[in-house]
Amino acid sequence: MSIKDKYKSRRRIQCSTMKESRSCDNTSAYYLDEIVEACLSGLKDHLNRPEMLSKLLKSYNAERTLLASEVIEKTKIVDHKIDLLSKKVEKIWADYDLGHFDPALANERIKKSEVRLKLLRNKKRHCPTCQRQFPFIPQQWQALSNT
16 A cells, blocks of 8 residues: 545555555555544454553563563673683783783783773663563553543
């Protein structure tokens, strides 16, 4: 479907194939606001049935749990990389102290490693945190649907 025109300040839609190539037999135009209203009222009626609301809540909570577990896993990976890089910097310092590295080479490696550490820490800081789940309850839905 695509926007056909604006008629009496209301948007109308029609079949995209009809609009673009005229190869569709469906020449009707429909008011977009009527379609939206029908969809939303149908959804509201559908969700007011307890078994459908229960299905929605289970699906919502399962998705929130999955998203939270993904964020936790990503955070663990970043933490592991930070630990490895920190150990690498400590080893470079230890090797430098023992005289195994030329000072210029050690300085260059340490700077590169510290830049990577800073990037990883910023990545961790800006990573979305696991948000506490706020499961919907039927009473909340009833209150929302009555408004």
